[in-house]
Amino acid sequence: MTKPKITETIFRDAHQSLIATRMRTDEMLPIAERLDEVGFHSLEVWGGATFDSSLRFLNEDPWERLRKLRKVIKKTKLQMLLRGQNLLGYKNYPDDVVEEFIKKSIGNGIDIIRIFDALNDVRNLRTSIEATKKSGGHAQAAISFTISPVHDIEYYVKLSKEMENMGADSICIKDMSGILLPYTAYELVSKLKKEIMVPIQLHSHFTSGVANQTYMKGIEAGVDIVDTALSPFSMGTSQPSTESMIAALKGSPYDTGLDLGLAAEIADYFKPIREKYIKEGILNPKVLAVDSKTLINQVPGGMLSNLVSQLEKQGSLDKFDEVLSEIPKVREDLGFPPLVTPMSQMVGTQAVFNVVLGERYKMVPSEVRNYVKGLYGKPAVPISDDIKRKIIGDEEVYLGRPADLLEPQLEKIKDEIKEYIEQDEDILTYASFPQVAISFFQYRQTEKYKIDNSLLNVEEKTYPV
Numbered sequence: 001m002t003k004p005k006i007t008e009t010i011f012r013d014a015h016q017s018l019i020a021t022r023m024r025t026d027e028m029l030p031i032a033e034r035l036d037e038v039g040f041h042s043l044e045v046w047g048g049a050t051f052d053s054s055l056r057f058l059n060e061d062p063w064e065r066l067r068k069l070r071k072v073i074k075k076t077k078l079q080m081l082l083r084g085q086n087l088l089g090y091k092n093y094p095d096d097v098v099e100e101f102i103k104k105s106i107g108n109g110i111d112i113i114r115i116f117d118a119l120n121d122v123r124n125l126r127t128s129i130e131a132t133k134k135s136g137g138h139a140q141a142a143i144s145f146t147i148s149p150v151h152d153i154e155y156y157v158k159l160s161k162e163m164e165n166m167g168a169d170s171i172c173i174k175d176m177s178g179i180l181l182p183y184t185a186y187e188l189v190s191k192l193k194k195e196i197m198v199p200i201q202l203h204s205h206f207t208s209g210v211a212n213q214t215y216m217k218g219i220e221a222g223v224d225i226v227d228t229a230l231s232p233f234s235m236g237t238s239q240p241s242t243e244s245m246i247a248a249l250k251g252s253p254y255d256t257g258l259d260l261g262l263a264a265e266i267a268d269y270f271k272p273i274r275e276k277y278i279k280e281g282i283l284n285p286k287v288l289a290v291d292s293k294t295l296i297n298q299v300p301g302g303m304l305s306n307l308v309s310q311l312e313k314q315g316s317l318d319k320f321d322e323v324l325s326e327i328p329k330v331r332e333d334l335g336f337p338p339l340v341t342p343m344s345q346m347v348g349t350q351a352v353f354n355v356v357l358g359e360r361y362k363m364v365p366s367e368v369r370n371y372v373k374g375l376y377g378k379p380a381v382p383i384s385d386d387i388k389r390k391i392i393g394d395e396e397v398y399l400g401r402p403a404d405l406l407e408p409q410l411e412k413i414k415d416e417i418k419e420y421i422e423q424d425e426d427i428l429t430y431a432s433f434p435q436v437a438i439s440f441f442q443y444r445q446t447e448k449y450k451i452d453n454s455l456l457n458v459e460e461k462t463y464p465v
Helices: 011-017 025-038 052-058 062-072 096-108 128-134 153-165 180-196 211-220 242-249 259-278 302-313 316-332 345-354 366-374 385-392 411-414 425-432 433-445 445-453
Strands: 005-008 042-047 075-084 111-116 138-144 170-175 200-204 225-228
Touching: 005 242, 011 075, 011 111, 025 042, 025 062, 042 052, 042 062, 042 111, 042 259, 042 445, 052 062, 052 433, 062 425, 075 096, 096 111, 096 128, 096 411, 096 425, 111 128, 111 433, 153 170, 153 180, 170 180, 170 211, 180 200, 180 211, 200 211, 211 225, 211 242, 225 242, 225 345, 242 259, 242 316, 302 316, 302 345, 316 345, 345 366, 366 385, 425 433, 433 445
Parallel strands: 005 042, 005 225, 042 075, 075 111, 111 138, 138 170, 170 200, 200 225
Antiparallel strands: none
């Protein structure tokens, strides 16, 4: 019988889901050492939107955050989320950039890299998996879980086998919308445990209100690890509560063995931080509510808020329900892609255009055109000739691995930004987010940055709780 381990997400997905990834490094460091004492399987601390947000909104170097956390967290493995060939951005990067980014991530302190592709196209995972293993990291391949006529249990078992054969050290069922139901989870995990030799991890969000039940059935089926968040940043569009999960399993055959009292004490540290973000209007109470409609339309919480913003700008908020009805139709037209970055943005924007303009595919974003042309990967279901004609006319569809079309970039980038380079990682920062990176590099040269950064010197400062 498997005793489940826990990955704590409060330093990455929890605050990404609830406060738009705004938690600062100086809010993390004082409690990091205590978190290291709990005995978690891993702490998710990096990747996803943390990289962009650190630069764009917090004027922080994400590489420096990782190094500082690694100095304090000495026992627990550090984990990050990577979008395969998209790295932490929204487009494919050449292999040389992907390989170097992963090498530096592991070199700066990451142990486990969770790698996913928005289309579940394993060709977009290969370089990342190989680079992770080459650098001595743990490569966790993630299923982007979705529901459609083709995305059934057998589809996911076959996909997991391909990932395992590619060298994945573990498999994560990544349920970004919170739509994996308890008994489906039980069946899926049970089948995977029979067919797959590597550990299985379960990741979900509480958006639809079923994640606790889903975790429990997954645990009963033998899942090895679940993702949770300490209570002040749990539930809603975040993960189920860590303390609640520890308590629910205590004394059972699935007892985690973790100290509930210690977890609760650490949670107390985050309560005033949560209150601060509520007062600043960054933590919107809406993201804490259960939205059962997610089980019908599969739209993740972040995608919903993005749709509202788009419609407000166009003075068309009254068409919100119509757009929600259009999303499943667009998704079907485009081969049932999972609604995860960047596919969620593409499907959502196309649905808005179709409704607001009163004609389907009258206007098509360049990203959607490129997707239909095969430049993001292969959809689960072939796109019909009729939809192809509407979107790309008579243009040919590329059937190869998208990244094979890209030229190496590292040397060119190095030359472009030589006046700003202070560390090798700057080349990768610029490759990921060019405009934001230049703004940050210019700010980094100011006296204010040097003063602010000196306050975070781990070696010279202790952090009492």
